[in-house]
Amino acid sequence: MSLFTRKVEQVPCTVEVSHRFEALHAHVRFNDGSTIEPGDEVLVQGPPVLAGWGEVITEDRTAVITRANALERLWTRLTGDFEVMELCEFSFSEEITL
């Protein structure tokens, strides 16, 4: 891994988006077993995967993984923890006055 430059990889992936009453979720799985490390960026190619109400869409796509360089990885490891608060139901909105 380089200190400053980023490596770009193209990997096949499966996207699943469920927009049903029973479950609302959206996941990306890399078909070749690629794993994501801190600071990496993932962009699924193609038009937005938009499931209508009641639909589950599973599609094969290509994802572009931009690997973080060593500095970014370190930075994400050091600072990522503080974003954990967004898992709380009451803490995502940035506005104080609605």
Add this chain to the structure above:
Amino acid sequence: MNVHATTHDELAAEMGDSFDTNAMAQESTLLNPRFYTTDFDEMDRIDVSPVREEWDILIAQMKSDPNKGHFKKTADWDEVDWDGMDPKLKRELVDFLVSSCTAEFSGCVLYKEMKRRGNNKDICELFNYMARDEARHAGFINDALREAGVAVNLGFLTKAKKYTYFRPKFIYYATYISEKIGYARYITIYRHLEQNPEKRFHPIFKWFKEWCNDEFSHGEAFALLMRTDPKLTQSFTNKLWIKFFLTAVFATMYVRDHARPEFHKALGVDIDWYDQEVFRKTGEIAKQVFPMELDIDHPAWMPTLKKIERAFRKMEAAEKQGGVGGKLAKWSAMASAGMGFARLYVMPVKKSTPPASVRLEPAY
């Protein structure tokens, strides 16, 4: 997590035929969860043997899926008069639903990722059930949003996503507190509305009782995980982290709840009372695994929370003002909020010794 509003037309154009016209969506909200990584090798090394008996009971309970039939709309789901609702209240109610949906959704993304990347059978099984619950909750809230004319857009996958990183222990602390505080929040509202049924302005509150049992059992799982390694709750540094997370979550909740005055007024709930009640319950429950409780009755506790809340308002006003004056005002407000947080953090805690057996049942 950020939620960005996209225009209704934009979404309709993107989705074409599959656009949810039945929902009569007047606005749409793009869910924009963050994606996470953690130290998966460390999580693979977790050995639940020390708590095996309690672990198996909890997993069996999750597997039996007691709430499977709960998240259905029944005759109890009465009509909501969205058009007759005060616009301010409607805005805050929608914000409440969107933020709840987003939090469930984020939980689902995080748990699913842990399940997928892990190789530890016990851990994968646990995260699988928790992801299932979160997706179900998100779907249920989403349906309530559709009724309100808000369409949730899941198109975020094709936007660039940076993966952030949480250390496993921070995931335990933060998700444990967030699940338990979620339980305390829901049950407190539910009990309040039992006493004051005329204040129930939306049917979703009727579902809170069984709902919060899911949150409770997720919290139990993290409590057991923390018990597998005594250092997580007993070392000097980790105690400081636990105190940090408790303080940060409580303070955040206080600031956020005060952003929804109409919502709480309609429920007939005094926000200060409600928050203290939720802190009390959460603190009491958390003694099952944390060796301390924040002293929320300390004379400086409430005044400091109020100070932090005022600082956040000033920060926002300063941002709107813009320019050099706005910048300066914002920095000053940030410093004031930071000082407030530091004041809360150095407040003495009430020490306690977690019981030999960690498991609890929902009792409120």
